[in-house]
Amino acid sequence: MSVGEGRIGRIPVRNIWLLFLYASDLARFGDRFDAALIEDGADLPSLVARILVHAVERRLRRSLSTAYRPCQAxxxxxxxxxxxxxxxxxxxxxxGQVACRFEEFTVDTPRNRLVRAAxxxxxxxxxxRDLSRRCRTLAADLDRTGVSARRPTPAELxxxxxxxxxxxxxxxxxAARLALDLALPTEDSGSTALNAAERDERAARKLFEKAVAGFYAAELRAKDGWKVNRGTHLDWQIEDATSGMRDILPAMRCDVVLDNATAGRRLVIDTKFTHILTSGWHRARSVRSNYLYxxxxxxxxxxxxxxxxxxxxxxLLHPAVDAAVDEEVVIQGHRIRFATVDLAAKDPGEIRKRLLDLALRPDLAPA
Incomplete structure (x- = not known):
């Protein structure tokens, strides 16, 4: 991966890092990485490596976690x-032998193998080079303790x-998951090749979606009455259907649902990594109809x-591409808001404040 002038496209790497921080759930561990963020703001792989090294070194000092695994011999x-x-x-x-099935106490667990692979x-x-050497040394240390190089399967994890x-x-x-997922979309030449569709629709969209969900999970506190649900599947209210209809009926999955029973609010968030507006039939700009539907x-x-x-x-939350948008309408008792967040902001704190404001609605707070 290559990064030119600290940016990937029009988005500063510092802000891409902020998205990764929330997308990987690392934000829940507080402000311990703020210093590293300032020091290495233009080198995302180094940031991830430093966090991973920090976590692994602390874990090795206290001994790795162990678990039982099924064996036969x-x-x-x-x-x-x-x-x-x-x-x-x-x-x-x-x-003079007998075949046995037993459980063995081992450090060669799926999570430890994931860390070694990372x-x-x-x-x-x-x-x-020094940071790279520290990563390889820690991988060798894990090998000596008995952690194999075989990467765990999703089922094992x-x-x-x-x-x-x-x-x-x-x-x-x-940190290990973030290190293994580190393949950022970029227009510069690098070691990871991504075609246009993968850059725009797969990598960027998934990163933005996971970052928004991770942000609210980390920043909205349960003690204030908030409950954050990610990737919620919604069912149609079917009263009658032919035998094959259920097999072809589209599924519904929204990105984030924020519930606050105390405040009597539910906010359904759907993220898109495209222009929020498009050209309409009879007007210069229009909200994309399929997103509204x-x-x-x-x-x-x-x-x-x-x-x-x-x-x-x-x-409906989009990154600001050509212009900032913040409009809303009430349809059949449901308030629907069309808003953007500026991922190219100079200060990452502006992104945090914007996302919080969109959820907490300070404009609706009582005087």
């Missing part, structure tokens, strides 16, 4: 359960649940299903 004494079929089929008793990957991307008492593991795994369906389809659903608000 031919042993000279019984351990766990005997595999009678395998013992008989291989005539192991003739050699260290190897990020070491090849950072420009700082899905069942490797991190407990509430393993905060250091949460930080380490979040989409957010309208999200709101009206849930009427009567939840105490907050009947007056739920909608927010």
């Amino acid at each position: 031919a042993l000279t004494r019984v351990r766990g359960r005997i595999d009678i079929l395998r013992t008989d089929a291989n005539r192991l008793l003739d050699r 260290l190897d990957a990020i070491a090849a991307r950072v420009r700082d 899905a069942v490797d649940v991190i407990s509430r008492n393993e905060a250091e593991d949460r930080l380490m795994v979040a 989409q957010i309208y369906a999200y709101l009206r389809s849930q009427a009567g299903r939840h105490p907050l659903a009947d007056r739920a608000e909608g927010l």
Whole structure:
């Protein structure tokens, strides 16, 4: 990846880093990385590497987490359960052995293997030779403790649940995921090739969507009554349908739903990484009709299903491309807002404030 003059397209790398920070859930670990952000503001791989190195070094000082894993082996004494079929089929008793199935306590867990894979990957991307060497040294340290180089599968990671008492593991795994996902869209030449569709629709859109969801999960506090739901699947209120209709009916999944029972508010957010306005048939500018229909369906389809659903608000959120937009309309009792956030802002704090204002609605606060 190559970054020219600290920017990727029109967006400063510092702000891309802010998106990655929230998208990867690293923001929940507080302000401990602010100094690194200022120091290395134009080198995103180095930022990620420093966070990962910091987390892994702290974890190694306290010893890696361990877990039981299922094993099977031919042993000279019984351990766990005997595999009678395998013992008989291989005539192991003739050699004084027995096939056993047992569980082994090990550091070679999916999360530790994920971290080792991340260290190897990020070491090849950072420009700082000393930092790259530290990443490779830590990967070698993990190897010596028994962590293999085999990268875990998504299924293995899905069942490797991190407990509430393993905060250091949460930080380490979040940093590792970010390191492995580090393939930013850029117009400059680099080691990672992305075609136009992947740059615009896959990488940038997914990053923006995850960053917005991660931002609200990190910044809106439960003690203030907020509940943040990401990637919420919505069901149609079907009264009758033919036998094959359910198989072809489009699914509905909104990016973020913010609920506050205390304030009696529900905000359904749908993010797009495109121009918020387009040319209309009879006017110079128009909101994209398919986006309006989409957010309208999200709101009206849930009427009567939840105490907050009947007056739920909608927010179509886009990055500011040509101009800033902030307009709203009330349709059938639902307030729908069309707004942009300036990702090219000089101060990342402006992005944070804008996203908070969009959710908290200071314009509607009582005098």
